[in-house]
Amino acid sequence: MSRLRRDPRSEWQARRVPAAGSSATRLRYALGVEAIPATEVAVGPTGRPRRDPRTAVARLAVPGTARLRLDRSGLSRSVTGAGAVSAAPQEKxxxxxxxxxxxxxxxxxxxxxxxxxxxxxxxxxxxxxxxxxxxxxxxxxxxxxxxxxxxxxxxxxxxxxxxxxxxxxxxxxxxxxxxxxxxxxxxxxxxxxxxxxxxxxxxxxxxxxxxxxxxxxxxxxxxxxxxxxxxxxxxxxxxxxxxxxxxxxxxxxxxxxxxxxxxxxxxxSTASASAGSILSIGPVERDAATVPLAEAEFVVSAGNGVTDFDLFRQLASALGGVPGASRVVCDAGLMPRDRQVGASGTVLTAAGYFALGIAGAPQHLQGIAGVEHVVAVNTDLHAKMIERASLAVVADAQAVMPALLALLEAGE
Amino acid sequence: MKAVVLLSAGLHPVSARPAPVPVEMQAIALARTLGAAAAGLHAGPGGPGVADALGHGLARIGHLPLARGADPLEALVNHLAAHPPELVLAGRCGQGGEDSGLLPYALAARLGWPLIADAVALEMQGPGVLAVRQALERGGRRTITVRLPAVVTVHPAAPAAAAFAWGQARRGVLEVLPVPSGFAGDAVPAPELRPYRPRPRLIRGAASGGSAADRLKAATESAAADGKLMVGPSPEEAAREILAHLRKLGLVPPRQPR
CATH class of the missing domain: 3.40.50.620 (HUPs)
Incomplete structure (x- = not known):
């Protein structure tokens, strides 16, 4: 449905060379590759013209395809040019x-x-x-x-x-x-x-x-x-x-x-016999500290970059997130094993993940593969977690945690 | 208070031998937290799996003998209407039969009693009023107050069942109750059954009729393509940006005005 539709007739019309002087009776068409525009030819230090092969390739690339396709005949450009049939007809x-x-x-x-x-x-x-x-x-x-x-x-x-x-x-x-x-x-x-x-x-x-x-x-x-x-x-x-x-x-x-x-x-609808029996329905409560990691909606997780775990737990509860941890932290006994995120811990189904001081080992990234939104704080710019995150902060997690907690306590 | 725990003829998921259904044993434990005189009730062919429930904390099980594959609804409705308890507890879903979890709903609809699903804790709030702690998805809990009699189904997140006790199982009584001839239940037409083979789950986000490239993209591409990067900000600046981002996504509740 979304394929480009070619109109060969208008393509030929677009290639037509305007008639000049005595040759008006004969139709002339420009065939083959168009001349390289003057903007792509620079003059080198010795005065000789230099071509930039990258711009030439970019000019030949066919737009709208996932794979790089080079069109040396110039046909696809004339499709998108003037006189072409509009692509993607109206969906019925x-x-x-x-x-x-x-x-x-x-x-x-x-x-x-x-x-x-x-x-x-x-x-x-x-x-x-x-x-x-x-x-x-x-x-x-x-x-x-x-x-x-x-x-x-x-x-x-x-x-x-x-x-x-x-x-x-x-x-x-x-x-x-x-x-x-x-x-x-x-x-x-x-x-x-x-x-x-x-x-x-x-x-x-x-x-x-x-x-x-x-x-x-x-x-x-x-x-x-x-x-x-x-x-x-x-x-x-x-x-x-x-x-x-x-x-x-x-x-x-x-x-x-x-x-x-x-x-x-x-x-x-008719009122049933049991209609008046339910006296009250309470509000939905989620106690983040007791929610199993696999069921959590939002996980705040600590890695090797976190040293103050009391502060981390305070931050997790202030943000309303379920506390999690990386394998290194759980191996060190700083967080219980049932809080471990990753292939050998819990694979999350959460919507959001806040990684503090986690570099992102492949096994850890497997555990958050299904998470849509990741926020990462890490000192290493080249960490995999920074690459994975939708908001990545290259900073010390230990310094960001008290600042976040102060903001939350100030009611912001 | 008189409570009845509905028991089904369960099968073990691995060995396929008769075995009690775990969530029904949790229902027995919940009934005992109320201090209720709990009795079991089974409508079906019976068997060793049902009798094992005695060892998990029941003193008595009433057995309404039915043919294998017969619908137990009529017999249960007839018995419970004749000897009404205050509370009927059931597992969320059986294990070994149809396993659709519909029977407690059909029973409540026929008796005209309210049904509360997925209980993890029970507490009496006065004579004839019960507070049910209900498990919801994503670890959510809420409390529903209901006037008895009621049907309550039990969630697997409820407290663990009492361990099997041999002496208690020996002392318990399995009593066969009469089933009037009109209430034996019609045989459910036998469906087409075959051994189960696990099917792969679909890849989320790929539409039907899409190409293999679409499915690969849906499986491997992370949703956060427009990642924002801050290098070396001050902690306050970073905290402000993180909080604003989390609030925009709805992961952290919005700011409370003071």
Missing amino acids: LVIVEAPDFWVLALVEAPGGQPTPHDRQVLGAARLLAGPGAREGGGGVILVSAEPVTGAGRLGADRVVTLPVLAGDPVAAAEALAVLAGHFSARHLLAPESPLAGDLARRTAALLEESLFAEAELVSADQVARRRGAGRLEERRRPPRCLTIGLDRVAMHGGSLHEARELAFSASA
């Missing part, structure tokens, strides 16, 4: 007006941003619904508590926003069951995560359906999951309620869908 929007059936995809999308797991659930929903705009195909309805950005790109034909999903799970499950009944949804999909998996099970129980939990393989006519103490695989045609395991189904990567907003009020 897939509009599904009246599908044969609906697939509901429940996503968590905290703050309106779909997580990778959410994208995979929509990819699975797209697989079950078919590509859309075709006879016998289905449509995908994205269901979330708040509006999701880029829903059309993820493959959603319709979008339903139900704020009730963020609150009491009993009311949320009732709203989902009503929604599934309203659209006579053929499938209801959810990510297999603690909150969404709970909601899917509640909804399946209300609909009196079985649940195909943590599906590992999804296609339009078959789904598979693990069962029997992890020793057996169950295969069947796709049932009504499914939850999708993490990193099992690829996200939707094809057509752009409409993501039309649908207004739906869940007020039609």
